[in-house]
Amino acid sequence: xxxxxxxxxxxxxxxxxxxxxxxxxxxxxxxxxxxxxxxxxxxxxxxxxxxxxxxxxxxxxxxxxxxxxxxxxxxxxxxxxxxxxxxxxxxxxxxxxxxxxxxxxxxxxxxxxxxxxxxxxxxxxxxxxxxxxxxxxxxxxxxxxxxxxxxxxxxxxxxxxxxxxxxxxxxxxxxxxxxxxxxxxxxxxxxxxxxxxxxxxxxxxxxxxxxxxxxxxxxxxxxxxxxxxxxxxxxxxxxxxxxxxxxxxxxxxxxxxxxxxxxxxxxxxxxxxxxxxxxxxxxxxxxxxxxxxxxxxxxxxxxxxxxxxxxxxxxxxxxxxxxxxxxxxxxxxxxxxxxxxxxxxxxxxxxxxxxxxxxxxxxxxxxxxxxxxxxxxxxxxxxxxxxxxxxx
Numbered sequence: 001x002x003x004x005x006x007x008x009x010x011x012x013x014x015x016x017x018x019x020x021x022x023x024x025x026x027x028x029x030x031x032x033x034x035x036x037x038x039x040x041x042x043x044x045x046x047x048x049x050x051x052x053x054x055x056x057x058x059x060x061x062x063x064x065x066x067x068x069x070x071x072x073x074x075x076x077x078x079x080x081x082x083x084x085x086x087x088x089x090x091x092x093x094x095x096x097x098x099x100x101x102x103x104x105x106x107x108x109x110x111x112x113x114x115x116x117x118x119x120x121x122x123x124x125x126x127x128x129x130x131x132x133x134x135x136x137x138x139x140x141x142x143x144x145x146x147x148x149x150x151x152x153x154x155x156x157x158x159x160x161x162x163x164x165x166x167x168x169x170x171x172x173x174x175x176x177x178x179x180x181x182x183x184x185x186x187x188x189x190x191x192x193x194x195x196x197x198x199x200x201x202x203x204x205x206x207x208x209x210x211x212x213x214x215x216x217x218x219x220x221x222x223x224x225x226x227x228x229x230x231x232x233x234x235x236x237x238x239x240x241x242x243x244x245x246x247x248x249x250x251x252x253x254x255x256x257x258x259x260x261x262x263x264x265x266x267x268x269x270x271x272x273x274x275x276x277x278x279x280x281x282x283x284x285x286x287x288x289x290x291x292x293x294x295x296x297x298x299x300x301x302x303x304x305x306x307x308x309x310x311x312x313x314x315x316x317x318x319x320x321x322x323x324x325x326x327x328x329x330x331x332x333x334x335x336x337x338x339x340x341x342x343x344x345x346x347x348x349x350x351x352x353x354x355x356x357x358x359x360x361x362x363x364x365x366x367x368x369x370x371x372x373x374x375x376x377x378x379x380x381x382x383x384x385x386x387x388x389x390x391x392x
């Protein structure tokens with residue numbers, strides 16, 4: 001990930017922040033004329049009221065989708081280049097904060113397919129009715145989502161082909177499945193189309209080690225917390241666990257399947273503070289909440305090679321690829337040497353505050369500003385007329 005594309009305006013802005021030399025990507029820069037859009041441009045955001053649908057927010061996945069509730073206070077408390085306005089005529093972009101991800105997973109518990117889709121369609125109607133009633137359909141809009149819109153040429157075809165239990169984009173086709181409305185998203189299964197998606201981390205709570213000193217010496221070198229009870233997970237994870245079992249300084253905490261609540265148990269997660277590395281293999285998607293949990297505890301994530309992280313930082317500074325070294329005596333984990341390990345630990349500690357979605361996180365505010373600016377610039381070359389067609 002040393003060659004993550006980052007606009008040069010973003011690089012310039014990062015130099016204004018602390019630890020600037022550690023944060024920009026060291027590879028090629030994806031430079032696109034006007035999309036470098038003045039990083040000094042003030043962006044005003046109008047936030048729709050969610051008073052009547054706040055009950056949709058239920059933290060269904062136990063901490064993975066907190067961006068749905070954290071973005072509004074982050075935006076409202078922002079000053080300077082990123083501001084919230086109560087005057088829609090002043091806004092350059094409109095954000096509807098409905099907890100669509102929670103609604104989707106809650107509705108997915110319904111066994112009858114027709115009831116499931118009817119519920120999702122009704123939720124879409126509510127959001128689109130709000131948009132239409134305000135009357136600014138042609139101005140860029142953004143909503144909360146699960147999967148990011150990707151650059152895949154068959155993106156729309158794949159959206160429409162999802163089944164009732166697994167349709168992440170297609171279940172809200174008028175909100176998540178097209179190019180009329182952009183999304184705040186947390187999961188990327190292919191390269192992200194950044195003029196339609198703002199790829200966010202799983203917004204964790206404030207780093208539990210935010211105010212703790214750097215801790216280089218730890219009880220064990222590699223930790224795994226998770227399950228292998230499902231066939232897909234077993235296939236992906238067992239080779240790495242077998243390699244860990246051949247090492248003396250590792251800890252494996254196997255959990256029952258569907259134990260999401262357990263993975264967010266504070267005492268369990270605190271184990272990461274005792275490990276140099278935390279194993280973060282793929283699950284149903286390449287993204288893993290453990291990546292951000294590990295960083296928050298000062299542990300270096302061993303990331304899935306297919307993991308496509310949000311370009312908030314240079315990930316090669318704070319993570320290592322998950323890989324095996326094959327030997328006659330059996331496979332072992334491919335780990336950095338001691339000098340590289342120390343540098344990774346230092347950088348993880350220095351970057352540990354950059355991934356929460358709290359108002360005090362200046363790095364996150366800058367990232368949102370630059371991402372919204374890109375969407376606004378792109379909207380000058382496209383029409384949002386399709387939204388009128390979908391509106392109730």
